[in-house]
Amino acid sequence: MSDHQTLYAAFAEKIDAVLSALEMEGTLPPETDRSNVSVEPPRDPAHGDLATNAAMVLAKQAKSNPRALAEQIVEHLQRDAAVTSAEIAGPGFINLRLAPHSWIDELGAIAAGGDDYGKSAMGAGRRVNIEYVSANPTGPMHMGHCRGAVVGDALASLLEHAGHEVTREYYVNDAGGQVDTLARSAHLRYREALGEDIGAIPEGMYPGDYLVKVGEAAAAEFGERFVNEPEHEWLPIFRAYAVERMMDVIKADLALLGIEHDVFASEAALQAAQKPEAAEAWMREHDLVYDGVLEKPKGKTVDDWEPVELPLFRSTKFGDDQDRPIRKSDGKWTYFGADLAYHMQKAEKADALIDIWGADHAGTVKRIKAAVAALSQGEGKPIPFDVKLVQMVQLLRGGEPVKMSKRSGNFVTIADMVEEVGKDVVRFTMLTRKPEAQMDFDFAKVVEASKDNPVFYVQYAHARICSILRKAAEQDFAPSADDLSQLGEDELALIKQAAQFPREVEAAARAREPHRIAFYLYDLAAAFHAYWNLGNDDARKRIIVAQEPDLTAARLFLAVQIGQVIRNGLAILGVEAVEEL
RNA sequence: GCGCCCGUAGCUCAGUCGGAUAGAGCAUCGGAUUCCUAAUCCGGGGGCCACAGGUUCGAAUCCUGUCGGGCGCACCA
Numbered sequence: 001m002s003d004h005q006t007l008y009a010a011f012a013e014k015i016d017a018v019l020s021a022l023e024m025e026g027t028l029p030p031e032t033d034r035s036n037v038s039v040e041p042p043r044d045p046a047h048g049d050l051a052t053n054a055a056m057v058l059a060k061q062a063k064s065n066p067r068a069l070a071e072q073i074v075e076h077l078q079r080d081a082a083v084t085s086a087e088i089a090g091p092g093f094i095n096l097r098l099a100p101h102s103w104i105d106e107l108g109a110i111a112a113g114g115d116d117y118g119k120s121a122m123g124a125g126r127r128v129n130i131e132y133v134s135a136n137p138t139g140p141m142h143m144g145h146c147r148g149a150v151v152g153d154a155l156a157s158l159l160e161h162a163g164h165e166v167t168r169e170y171y172v173n174d175a176g177g178q179v180d181t182l183a184r185s186a187h188l189r190y191r192e193a194l195g196e197d198i199g200a201i202p203e204g205m206y207p208g209d210y211l212v213k214v215g216e217a218a219a220a221e222f223g224e225r226f227v228n229e230p231e232h233e234w235l236p237i238f239r240a241y242a243v244e245r246m247m248d249v250i251k252a253d254l255a256l257l258g259i260e261h262d263v264f265a266s267e268a269a270l271q272a273a274q275k276p277e278a279a280e281a282w283m284r285e286h287d288l289v290y291d292g293v294l295e296k297p298k299g300k301t302v303d304d305w306e307p308v309e310l311p312l313f314r315s316t317k318f319g320d321d322q323d324r325p326i327r328k329s330d331g332k333w334t335y336f337g338a339d340l341a342y343h344m345q346k347a348e349k350a351d352a353l354i355d356i357w358g359a360d361h362a363g364t365v366k367r368i369k370a371a372v373a374a375l376s377q378g379e380g381k382p383i384p385f386d387v388k389l390v391q392m393v394q395l396l397r398g399g400e401p402v403k404m405s406k407r408s409g410n411f412v413t414i415a416d417m418v419e420e421v422g423k424d425v426v427r428f429t430m431l432t433r434k435p436e437a438q439m440d441f442d443f444a445k446v447v448e449a450s451k452d453n454p455v456f457y458v459q460y461a462h463a464r465i466c467s468i469l470r471k472a473a474e475q476d477f478a479p480s481a482d483d484l485s486q487l488g489e490d491e492l493a494l495i496k497q498a499a500q501f502p503r504e505v506e507a508a509a510r511a512r513e514p515h516r517i518a519f520y521l522y523d524l525a526a527a528f529h530a531y532w533n534l535g536n537d538d539a540r541k542r543i544i545v546a547q548e549p550d551l552t553a554a555r556l557f558l559a560v561q562i563g564q565v566i567r568n569g570l571a572i573l574g575v576e577a578v579e580e581l
Numbered sequence: 582g583c584g585c586c587c588g589u590a591g592c593u594c595a596g597u598c599g600g601a602u603a604g605a606g607c608a609u610c611g612g613a614u615u616c617c618u619a620a621u622c623c624g625g626g627g628g629c630c631a632c633a634g635g636u637u638c639g640a641a642u643c644c645u646g647u648c649g650g651g652c653g654c655a656c657c658a
Contacts, residue, residue, distance in 0.1 A: 328656040533622040
């Protein structure tokens, strides 16, 4: 962890100090509410390096008008040696320009921070459990899982960079009815592997070819033991066996995307440990669960609906539309009942919980939020809990929609995807859109038009930097920070862009939006490409200027630090910073 | 019928706890390469920020309603 304070944070403190001084002077009332004061770079760089809205936000409290208050703030700020100009603009913005050495120092901070530059202590070591993927263990991962997997993984990494202690967790749904279907399908393939003609895969079974291997492996492992046994003999064994094989497949798929979870939590194990029973008992004790009858669903006709008494969780007390059953009429746990206990379990070891879900689960967000709210209320400490919904990815191939259906056994897998376009393209592309908006992913397009793909643009910037360093070494130039005063306006502009990185990490972490890092990197890469091209018009603006070794050394130092920031950003996204394209 | 998400340039999308003249890429038009990687750069044209109200010094951003698209709506996972 770098203990360096970012330039923006440093100035936020300086302005805070000015406001304190104004309180002492009586210009501002004591204990003025400063929560809306911001210090940020202005949108338009022509306005300066930093802008604060302090005067506008505080004018009312000071019983003054924004411009008059601004003048008093400016008077204090001008005493600071790092401030070369402080101007009042528009409705009362204060625009500051900083002395070049402030920016050049930041370059040194990047060098000193290295791979840690951009990390923040913001999270203060809070333990965040982030659950993502959690695909049912009934087959390989397909594109439907991809976006949530990438977004979850990048978010985990982002929060880590922002000073949280992150647990990456996968909930294995190995207790439901579809796992029985999996087991039966696997048993069928097992008999097939032993030479039986099983004909067409019956309706309601998983037809996918990936089960052939499972059948073969089972045949090798069990021999003919379970061929003629009654189902109740082999079902539990095949369930566990098939789930384990499927999880092997899923873990391999995740590895292709560079994803590795810390914890795989089994629903079956949760139930075996009677966690749902414990949760129910606790809930009944607190009058959060009662036996009641559900209303008939509206707007959708259900043929065989009949009123049944079930144990219901009072989720309406916490904003849900309806109370929700935690057990089915046969006494088994509903998915929700087990999930409730699961969240209770996660909350024991975390200060905050995050779930990443597909948009098709949107309907169940309210009930699980209600459950966590109920739990944390009972425990006396509210657990911050966020469900992030990742919208559907429409997969296209040359403009034509590709159907994804697990049932038919015909779907585009993660493995296919990564093989065709590569991990970096998949990851970066999934992060170039905010996750709550739907997106199209045209298979053909990202491959063919690869040069238009933003990931290459960013990687190219990094590769260019590596290339220039190789070139420089051939000519015996090395980067050096000895005389950075050589750097001029063009370089400062680039440094300013790079210096945003720590802010971006914090802002993205606060908003829990890893895609911001992807957009930031694109902008930084653009700034570097623009800088590079200055040398095309004017040879003296190239990074390597043979006649000027000091200037060259300083520019190389700059290039190294830009490369460092790109690398650090790509690391958050889990994308490779290549040295050559 | 109800709930959640989305609606910004021809297309795909950004847009900082509300801030200054709303930005990129693609497409289109015009330029830059004897030169560190042109997978790059520079410039032009292109916008009732879906619509209508409200909140305020100030709204693409917050609130309400309408329209349009997606997803989901008994003891399925």
